[in-house]
Amino acid sequence: MLRLLLGGSFDPIHWGHLKPLLQAFELLQADQMVLLPSAQPPHRNGLGASAEQRFTMAQLAAAALAPAPCCADDWELKQQRPSYTAITLAQLAERWPHDTLVFVLGDDAFAKLDSWYNWQQLLHHAHLLVLQRPQAKVPWSPALQNLVQQRGAQSLLQLRQQTHGLIGFIASTDVAISATEIRAAISTQQPWQHLLPKTVANYIEQQQLYR
Known part of the structure; x- marks a missing residue:
């Protein structure tokens, strides 16, 4: 099975995710999408919703x-540690030893990859799939340029042919x-419901989040 993994604080999850x-998922012809809400992202200090609320929103978004x-997985939320992707991918590879894992991230996050904890180990357990936005040219460090030169796939088919x-x-x-x-739109009573699935918007209103 080929699983696409998307991690994040999801505070809240929205259509941009x-x-x-x-x-x-469609381009790679994957088998499953997995949403992984993070417990405490290392690069962020505070979260507006609780872990339980963020996981519920991820479940609603998956549905x-x-x-x-698509499913939401609370693996990282159960770990008593900061949400380091390198550790998570190693643990998920042990949990799903017969699957190919593809960790999805945006081009802005990829440009900061060499600042992540044990970033050199990410590819030991999974592929990376970088979403490049039109007209966006985020500069890469020499270390990332070298990594792409060595590990860049020539086609998406290669991600199906190799395990990591x-x-x-x-x-x-x-x-x-x-x-x-x-969050800013909610707190200032501006339109926001169209930016995420209706079920997630309803949950935010029910829970009175981000007021």
Whole structure:
């Protein structure tokens, strides 16, 4: 099974996460999408919603992508540690030893990859799939340029033929939405419901989040 993994704080999860992920799923002809809410992202200090609330929103978002197979997984939320991707991928590879794991990230996150914890080990357990936005040219460090030269896939088919170790790139639809924008719109009573699945919006209103 080929699983696409998308991690993040998802505070809240929105179409800017989901539409590019669905596009990657279709292009790669993957078998499943997995949403991985992070417990405490190392690069972020505070979260507006609790772990339970963020996981519930991820579950609702996954269901909204039906009939495409998508699920939310609380693996990182159960770990008593910061949400380091290198550790998570190693653990998930042990959990799913017969599957190919593809970790999905945006081009802005990829440009900072060499600042991540044990970033050199990411490809030991999974592929990386970078979503490149139109007209966006995020500079890479020499270390990342060297990594892409060594591990860049020539086609998405290679990500299906090997179990791990490659970096793929796709041109992604630019969905200009951020969780910060949504939280600000909610707190200032501006329109925001259209920026995420209806079920997630209803849950935010029910829980009175981000007020």
